[in-house]
Amino acid sequence: MAAPLLDLKEPRVSSGMSKQILLFAPKRTYRLQDFLAAARKLDIHVILASDRCKILADMYPQENVVAVSFSHPDRTVTQIKEQIDIQSISAVLAADDAAAIPAARVAQALGLPFNRPSAIRKSRNKFMFRHAMAKAGLPSPPFHLAAIHQPPEAILSQVRFPCVLKPLMLSGSQGVIRADDPDGFVHAFLRIRHLLEQPEMTQHCNRAFRYILIEDYIPGDEYAVEAILTRGQVHLLTIFDKPEPLIGPYFEETIYVTPSRLPAESRQRLQATLESACRVLGLHHGPIHAEVRINPKGIFLLEIAPRTIGGLCSRALRFASDMSLEELVLRHALGEPPADLSLQQQASGVMMIPIPEKGVLKHVHGVEEARAVPGIVDVQITFPLNHELIPLPEGSSYLGFMFARGASPEAVVEALQAAHAKLRFDILPSLSVVDGI
Ligand SMILES: Nc1ncnc2c1ncn2[C@@H]1O[C@H](COP(=O)(O)OP(=O)(O)OP(=O)(O)O)[C@@H](O)[C@H]1O
Ligand SMILES: [Mg+2]
Known part of the structure; x- marks a missing residue:
């Protein structure tokens, strides 16, 4: 989901250490702050490769930031070589989806462990992903592809x-x-077509934005998985339960809670499925985030992304020695993973605060009351005031995040729901822009 623009006054990471990491992060990412905080704690020198506008980058020069164009990954290696001594780089990491392919190109050029660009492409494109899963015989719903210009009525028979x-x-x-039903299908198809015809979509110049994937609805409970791959071997870091129903018609994520209630036998099958899927895709090294639905017919993967969990959600995870997920991933990238990858004992969860309605966010009431709910660790409103909130399916920003800890997953869920009940939002109706005015 789109994040606020990268703060040009982002605190510099300290320098002078022996190991340097080249961290690729798009200008709109939620993930940068936590990676930089982890690097500071570990005394790792980070060089940030970002698609920040070149002119702004020159006007506000910052040590340790190199400007690259993520939409032309074939140029990334040259762009990086022009700006830094690449031989000084010990590891390459990508903080977000959009940064993964340029990062992979650079890692390949430097001979550093990472995922190949082709593997990342297959995991990012939902059609390629489905195709790879089905071809390998992994549980997969029937699916097919339609071009956005096709009349939806003509597809109905399939x-x-x-x-x-x-x-x-x-x-x-x-x-x-x-x-x-057919009416719902036609309506949904036209709505997605309209979304994909918006300028911020068409600017991608990527053919994938001209298609819609249609697949059978997979019933079952949904889980999110954080794992780390070491030369093809999957190590499960944690499984999050998603206790609130995700049945559509839109799929707004709300609560993630860990430890999962999934029985040990299902966890083992999940690990085996993930390992097979990563092998099929060619994902090989580094963090992965997966989402799955489990039902009596099997473990259905919805996605595997070669990155850590999105938004600020990783803050729900604390590993042994109070280590963050980003610290773990940085150390892994440098070939020095911690011996103990276990999570702290306490149950923990995060709520991605739902967007109540479309309109301009004027004020959020009750944040302090929400913070005071027993078990709540933090409440972060990340959406800027006076900007337009757009709910799913068109929206792409989070309103904010709440974090809780407790004696049990149930206590964590209760705390998050109680804290959410304290929040009230002042939202003004959006003014529609009429052509020519
Ligand atoms: N075939 C399906 N059956 C049931 N639910 C689905 C199906 N596909 C998607 N969903 C629901 O929609 C949510 C979002 O779908 P999906 O993960 O494919 O897209 P995304 O979240 O936009 O992309 P990504 O996960 O790659 O960031 C899923 O988490 C799931 O709840
Ligand atoms: Mg998803």
Whole structure:
């Protein structure tokens, strides 16, 4: 999901250490702050490769930031070589989806362990992902691809209900819609077409933005998985339960809680499925975030992304010695993973605060009251005031995040729900812009 623009006054990371990491992060990412904090704690020198505008980068020169164009990954290696001594780089990391392919190109050029660009491409494109899973015989719903200019009525004969329609390259459930009947299908198709015809989509110049994937609705409980791959071997870091139902027609994520209630036997099958899927995709090294649905027919992967969990959600995770996920990932990238990868004992969870309605966010009331709810660790409103909130399926920003800890997953969920009940939002109706005015 889109984050606020990278703060040009981002605190510099300290320098003078022996190991340097080249961290690729798009200008709109939620993930940078936590990676930089982890690097500071570990005394690792970070050089940030970002798609920040070159002119702004020159006007506000910052040590340790190199400007690269993420939309032309074939130029990344040259751009990086022009700006820094690449031989000084010990590891390459990507903080977000959009940065993964340029990072992979550079890692390849430097001979550093990372995922190949082809593997990242397959995991990012939902059609390529489905195709790879089905070809390998891994549990997969029937699916097919439609071009956005096709009349949806002409596709109906191939559709089974309920189904899910989705763009190929978006994230955070943007444009993902369930349809239960032909009318719902046509409506959903036209809505996604409209979304993909917006200028911020067409600027991608990527053919994947001209298609819609249609797949059978997969019933079952949904889980999110954080794991780390070491030369092809999957180590499960944690499984999050998603206790609130995700049945559509839109799929707004809310609560993630760990430890999961998933039985040990299902965890083992999940680990085996993940390992097979990573092998099929060619994902080999570094962090992975996966989402799965489990039902009596099997473990259905919705996605595997070669990155850490999105938004600020990683703050729900504290490992042994109070280590953050970003510290763990930085150390792993440098070939020095901690011996103990276990999570702290206490149950922990995060709520991605739902967007109540479309409109301009004027004020959020009750943040202090929410923070005071027993078990709540933090409440962060990340959406800027006076900007327009857009709910799913068109929206792509989080309103904010709440974090809780407790004696049990149930206590964590209760705390998050109680804290959410304290929040009230002043939202003004958006003014629609009329052409020519
Ligand atoms: N075939 C399906 N059956 C049931 N639910 C689905 C299906 N596809 C998607 N969903 C629901 O929609 C949510 C978002 O879908 P998906 O993960 O494919 O897209 P995304 O979150 O936008 O992309 P990404 O996960 O790659 O960032 C899922 O978490 C799930 O709840
Ligand atoms: Mg998803």
